[in-house]
Amino acid sequence: MLSFKQKFFILVTVFFAYLNIANAENTILIPAAPNIAAKSYVLLDFNSNKVMAEKSADVRLSPASLTKIMTVYVVFRELKNGHLTLDEKVTISKKAWQTHGSRMFVEVNKQVAIEDLLQGIIIQSGNDASVALAEHVAGDEATFAAMMNQHAVRLGMLDSHFENSMGLPSKNHYTTAKDLAKLTVAVISEFPEYYRWDSKKEFTFNNITQPNRNKLLWRDKSVDGVKTGYTEEAGYCMVASAKREDMRLITVVMGTKSVEARANESQILLNYGFRFFETHKLYKGREVLKNAKVWKGEDETFSIGLVDDLYVTIPRRHYNDLKAEINIDKKIIAPVSEGVVFGSVNVSLAGEIVANKPLIALKDVKQGGFINRLYDEAMLMLE
Secondary structure (H helix, E strand, C coil), X not given: CCCHHHHHHXXXXXXXXXXXXXXXXXXXXXXXXXXXXXXXXXXXXXXXXXXXXXXXXXXXXXXXXXXXXXXXXXXXXXXXXXXXXXXXXXXXXXXXXXXXXXXXXXXXXXXXXXXXXXXXXXXXXXXXXXXXXXXXXXXXXXXXXXXXXXXXXXXXXXXXXXXXXXXXXXXXXXECHHHHHHHHHHHHHHCHHHHHHHXXXXXXXXXXXXXXXXXXXXXXXXXEEEEEEEECCCEEEXXXXXXXXXXEEEEXXXXXXXXXXXXXXXXXXXXXXXXXXXXXXXXXXXXXXXXXXEECECCCEEEEECCCCEEEEEECCCHHHEEXXXXXXXXXXXXXXXXXXXXXEEEEECCEEEEEEEEEECCCECECCHHHHHHHHHHHHHC
């Protein structure tokens, strides 16, 4: 017969064994990112900006025709601001017509609609179309490049500098995988009505039909963009984006050895991201998350929330393990201005912060009357 000591020892052993099993079940296991044969790459979630895989993603490299993502972005902005229209005609200069490399085959002195030129860039990667639009928008390509650089700074692309609209090699013409991912997020989020052209498999102009160079459009139905590029200096490059259910991923692959390699390596990254991660919208921007106490105001409380929607990208099957904590500043005193930060929301998984966003006032609170302020002052002294 077992003694009390022996029984107690067995119970303790079983208890700790159970804890180890429980902890093992809650352990977040995820395989390392695949080894991609490229000089530089990044895998990014569109909504959360979570980087799931990267290599030398901040290294400055020649972007080749990936430059044209910025070229069309600048034109999209001009369209949005009312400075251009899609049916507006562009007169093709001799310089644009003579531009070598990939072309949409515009003819000198002919007039071509901006919409056609944009599709000639996006689908056919036309250098001639890039120069024609640059000259039309800014007068000459150098001035257009200055516009590109201004937008790069505004978007936080701090390791990018452009000297031309098409991506031909130049000493001070460079960008990074991370910067191109930022730019792609901006294109898709700001201009969905134009981004739809990225998924077109071919485009016909001047009775010449050319296929989209993005091979993934034929291989993976979830892929709907974005751009390929090649020069001897840059190697074979590709920015791809795919959406499966509510999750959109962006890959940037730079410096591969062939057309097949850039497509294959991009596909590997996309499959890795979709297979092992999931993205969730936890909170909606500008919606009330909590009411905060305010002193010396016309109102006793005011609503706080997030500026934008809050997304998190986490390993699959761990959504129920997320923990959110809302922290609000203490002793908030009126007046309160809408948009001012008064706290934060922290989202953690297995003890690690996966998202941290500021909380802002969603409305103004004016200062209260004299009696109100006097009363609250007395109450604050007792706090």
